[in-house]
Amino acid sequence: MNRRTALTGLMTAPLAGGASKASGGPSFRPSERDVRDVRDVLIRGAATVLTMDPKIGYGLLGEVHGADVLVRDRRVHAVGQGLDAPAGARLVDASGKLVMPGFIDVHNHLWQSSFRGGCSGQELDGWLDDCHVPVLDALTPEQIFWFVLLSCVDVLGSGVTTVVDWLAPMPYPMYVKYFAALDRSGLRFVVAASNDARDTRLVPRLNRELVSSCPRASLQVAGSAFMAALGQLRADYGAARDLGVMYHCHLLETGDQRRGDPVRALREAGALGPGTLAAHAVHLTVEEMALLAGHDVRVAHCPLSNMRLGSGIMRLPELHRHGVKIGLGQDGAANDSSDYFALMKTAVGLQRAVHQRADVHPRIPEVLYMATLGGAEAIGMDDRVGSLTPGKAADLIIVDPHTANFAPRRDWTSQLVLNGQPHNVSHVFVDGVEVKKDGQVMSVDAAETVARAERASRALHG
Incomplete structure (x- = not known):
């Protein structure tokens, strides 16, 4: 797995344990809290x-x-x-x-609590190569359960009630444990899942066997936006359209990602529209902002992660003037904690520092809107939450x-x-x-979760 595939979900995961329910494979049962009065x-x-x-x-x-x-x-x-x-x-x-x-977190990677504090001196590529990729490759289903649950406790504690979690392809038993942790937490969750390059039926299967089993769960299709992967982009966006869900990709998080011509890839794939959620969108040109706005593409703003990794600062006031719907995302371990209040404060403070004005967007009421109803609008759930x-x-x-x-x-x-x-x-x-x-x-034993995550971390990192 290389840095691009780790970021965009193009790697091919082994399909061990991928038998269907009918053949005795892993199954998922919703929490009792969803079926009791x-x-x-x-x-x-x-x-x-x-x-x-x-x-x-x-x-x-x-x-x-x-x-x-x-x-x-x-x-x-x-x-x-x-x-x-x-x-x-x-x-x-x-x-x-x-x-x-409750707050709405429109872009996260909950499993990344498995390497909190890691690669603190690295920019995105080094962080992916030295922390993200080796840890993801080594995780077991049991370990990922406890790391995801640990993150769930953290985000719930901060007042988040809906989280969108972007997942790269992984073996089916990992997905089962991932869903089990999300369900146990009591969160409302949206899983942005990636099709395996060898099996385009993976996401529909996840929708059928896991998402549909939990009333608080929803689905997105995760993918990449690069010209070199245009065929996969078309397939992933088509899968999202067939399922009636959003397509969720990383977009121009760093300046060097422009080499992949991601906005052109989205345009040529016919993937510009209100059914697309683009995470980061830090290095857009004025023309690209207008293009995204004209097609009602939604955007996830991750200011703490962008700041931590030295990725740059989104041109948030300009995107707002174009009318783009924008929510806030914590973006996993690169956010370091799940403090949503710090996320809002940073979204305000970075723009004030760049523009040297206190009245620049987002002002206080506007960032609270982004954190709630604005986030719901960005992920197409404003008819239900926000x-x-x-x-x-x-x-x-x-x-x-x-x-x-x-x-x-x-x-x-x-x-x-x-x-x-x-x-x-x-x-x-x-x-x-x-x-x-x-x-x-109340929904999780926090002390047990911390202890089990510590144990899993020692097994991973020594």
Whole structure:
């Protein structure tokens, strides 16, 4: 596996363990939390609710003060003052706290917690060659389960409720363990999976046997955008279109990737459109920005990863002026942690530093929009998540501002981005189920997960 295939998913993975369910191969069973009854919830007396719906509250963030949020049948039922609790509903006191939609991470590689802190002096190619590739080649299904689960605990703790995870091809038993970890976590997840070069039926099989088994799971097709791989690009984009899902590729993360002429490859493959999500998009020309915007291509912005690897800084204000839909992504180990508050703050701060202006896009409300409804729009899920609009899935968080890093109150909206830290997220609900309560992740034994990940790391790295 070389640096390009590691990044873009062109390698050919062995298909060991690839027997179908009918022949006794690995199978997947959804978590009990998805099949049992879930109680209605009334979140009472929040000081501020950011609904992300201007029809409910005021401004871009749909802000409401002194309000309740009622969850019924796993969905947001109502936002308002003095709501009545249905019989048997659980009451959650949000006095003095903020309630908002959960964060949406539109580009990640959760398994990469397996080499956190590694290759810290490397740029992208060296990081891939010395950390990413050797670790991925050595991982076992059991090890990948614990590393993925470790990352899930981390992202949930930071208030993420939906994560898009980009996967290179891997043996089928690895996919089974990967899905098992994602399911156990309680996250809503989108798996961007790659077809094996020898088996174009792999992604449809994953969709049939794994994704369709979990109500919180969705699918994308992962691939590459290079002229040298134009045939594979056409096949992958065609597979995504046939399945009715998005196509997800890395695009111009570094300047030297221009040698592969990726934007031309997307154009010639007919893969420019709202069904394509392009990660990074750091080194686009003005003409390419206009081309992507004209075809409604969606973009994942990964500022912490780009900064860590010295890849460059996205021309975010220009993409915004072109009307491109953009969400925020953490991008695996190159993000170093899953602190979504740091991700938002960096997205704001980098542009201010480059432009030497404080009013440049994204301003504070705009980055909060990108983190929630904007992210949902980027991945085509804004009809289901991203705001507290009644009828949408009850994916929401409660933020406690009464801590040394957050207090005293002045402008809570700004403080969310500039002062917030993962420990301020006291509660997380995904699909109406409480997966973090009073600061503790409930869906996973965090101590056991850390211990098992440490054990797996010692086996990998010595």
